[in-house]
Amino acid sequence: MTPAIELTRLRKRYGRHTAVDSLDLSIETGTVFGLIGPNGAGKTTTLRMILDIIRPTEGTIRVLGEDPRRGGPALRRRIGFIPGELRLDGRATGRRMLDFYAEVSGPVRPGMIGELADRLDLDLSRPVHALSKGNKQKLGVVQAFMHEPPLLVLDEPTSGLDPLVQREFLHLITDARDRGQTVLLSSHVLSEIQQTADVVAVLSQGKVVAEGDVASLRLGAVRRVRAGLLATDESTIREQLGALPQVTDLEVRGAAETVRVSATVEGDIDPLVKVLAHHRVIDLAIEEPDLEESVLRLYGEPSQSEEGGRDA
Incomplete structure (x- = not known):
């Protein structure tokens, strides 16, 4: 056709x-x-x-x-x-x-x-x-x-x-x-x-x-990961996740017997999941970004037209 x-x-x-x-x-x-x-x-x-x-x-x-x-x-x-x-x-x-x-x-x-x-x-x-x-x-x-x-x-x-x-x-x-x-x-x-x-x-x-x-445009995009781990040493999980090259914006906070983990993962999420699997996970949220986040990553810094930002 x-x-x-x-x-x-x-x-x-x-x-x-x-x-x-x-x-x-x-x-x-x-x-x-x-x-x-x-x-x-x-x-x-x-x-x-x-x-x-x-x-x-x-x-x-x-x-x-x-x-x-x-x-x-x-x-x-x-x-x-x-x-x-x-x-x-x-x-x-x-x-x-x-x-x-x-x-x-x-x-x-x-x-x-x-x-x-x-x-x-x-x-x-x-x-x-x-x-x-x-x-x-x-x-x-x-x-x-x-x-x-x-x-x-x-x-x-x-x-x-x-x-x-x-x-x-x-x-x-x-x-x-x-x-x-x-x-x-x-x-x-x-x-x-x-x-x-x-x-x-x-x-x-x-x-x-x-x-x-x-x-396909969403593949390889960043994901937001939040997890709660029970009876886990903060320094251990911080070291394990911090060693993964695809993990950024890592936050690890202890609260009573629970360790709260928040991180950004770019690309393959499997290594992070395998690290978490060695601990007792009591809750886990993985948020796939919408198209906007994926597109912004593709753009880099948006260009400005010579007409003051209007589409050329």
Whole structure:
């Protein structure tokens, strides 16, 4: 099956600044693909090139089997897009605005606009200029989803949405995938990526520094370990655990007959477990980090764009 999006050695320069550097990505049809990275990593630039809003300096792009530079309106009607900085205004009601977009984007199934508005708790009778930021964002979500396009490109789509609406938005993404649509989701809300994405790519300074499913990105990440040991000598356990190279932030405290151990483990946890197994363990907690911790380790120090921290 032809990938929904295929990027080959994609590069974008702004003068001396390289926003995207030799980017290779292949996004399979019918999947949710998460794109994450710090401000200035190149996420928004990449999405804009995919949509032919800006042109690459080098490299090739294929979107739904076509070159977006030549696909024209017919290709754009097959894509639903939420920009990172959504600007909507005007005296028209939300309903009239969406009716206009429906004429531009192509056929919309009868009742679809109302169904989406109900799911997002959006009042379509109010003028657009009178809507709050969150309700304008809901309007943007409806216009992207309403014609059920083969491809959805979503740049920070839940900005301004309250938690309940965010949850419903995630259901919209999974519903779209179940219908066979492809979703490219760029987000700083890493829980969104964890809950919806099939594959994740991490961008840093315009390059992919990691790619895989969410579970694979968590492998090798740090773990928090807390244990209670009965009738154990503090100095002995401190010496045993302190000798393990993967153990850091070690704290060993005695309390009555119990020794409390707290440590950070990076990588293989088996050596620590084997040390603890020589003692009587009365409680043990091993906390796997969420995706955010894993991603931050991949980034190192987040880069800052030349635009004061905004995504390039």
